[in-house]
Amino acid sequence: MRQKQIMFKALELFVTKGFAETRITDIAEALDISVGLLFHYYESKEKLYLELVKMGLEGANGSEKTPFDDPLSYFGNVLDGLLSTASEQPWICMMFVLMAQAQKPGIPEEIRQLALTVDQISFSAGLIEQGQKLGSIREGDPLALSNAFWCSVQGIMEYHAAMPEMPLPKTEWILDIIRKERTI
Amino acid sequence: MRQKQIMFKALELFVTKGFAETRITDIAEALDISVGLLFHYYESKEKLYLELVKMGLEGANGSEKTPFDDPLSYFGNVLDGLLSTASEQPWICMMFVLMAQAQKPGIPEEIRQLALTVDQISFSAGLIEQGQKLGSIREGDPLALSNAFWCSVQGIMEYHAAMPEMPLPKTEWILDIIRKERTI
DNA sequence: CAGTATATTGAATATACGTTCATTGAATAT
């Protein structure tokens, strides 16, 4: 119970403020518990962060297993899922942001390396190549297309985490980055 | 001379690592100068960051004055400028990232407020509405469209700052987020 | 060259913040 409380509040703060900017007392104060109690459940700030990254890893590995027929529909489905749950279950979108955050320098190396094992961009590049052969995805360097798509999603999730009141985009708008032809 | 050296290195580090994660000694070491010298030119880490944000403010106000006939071409031109200079003059793209970074909680309040005066998203929402009337931009909530577009650009710039070797997207791919009809 | 300003250093200081730990209170088992 306490464990989950702490995790979710930490997720929220790490995502909105950043790892180093989030003081251990920020988390304690936000939950109205003592610092001591926090260390009773998590032996260090780093370990707490590590737990969150591990949680994110599971989620990421899960989504890569989403079944699909056309690669384009894979991206559509994943994106649709992200955008529709972003409002009701903010933590999903926060996890998304956290995983990207954890890959940056400045994060404790051990954790960073773990986070780097998730590589949506190069994983998706393969699917994009398939989609190009099938004619549903536009021409161009698959890696660059994958990069464009995921970076856009990243940017949207990041902003939504900071400003949840801002209206989210429609799935098609973002899907059109990689889509070959409009189905107007 | 030293001033500029320090600013650009600080910009690079603040953008790749974050404000709190960047130690004042990181900057000094990267430039191979003493900490003392750094404080000789900038009275504090915060002031140094403030200077960077002020520099970014000027740039942002400048780009809003880019002339255009069709709103869609405004977005095309600005985006084209950003993407083409991103590789040769990384600092422009870094400034872009810095300004967004500076708006987040965890940044000293005074600086944060200053950074918040730049509001590309609502500024652009007006242009998008125009574009919709002229028929060059797709239907939908102008604010959501503006948000989608700029968040995508943000995500791309952020990732490029961390991984400059990753191929950048073509302007049209991102422009297609807001474009009404493809000019195939 | 003397003299002054400016650039540069790095050890000393102050402080913020993560972490420890002795202690308390409450619940549960013996």
Place this chain on the structure above:
DNA sequence: ATATTCAATGAACGTATATTCAATATACTG
């Protein structure tokens, strides 16, 4: 009743890091 376990506290501690400053080198000026 007594012992044992566990949640919970917050003051005390240590360390990392921003900041200061007195001392030194270098450049400039007349």
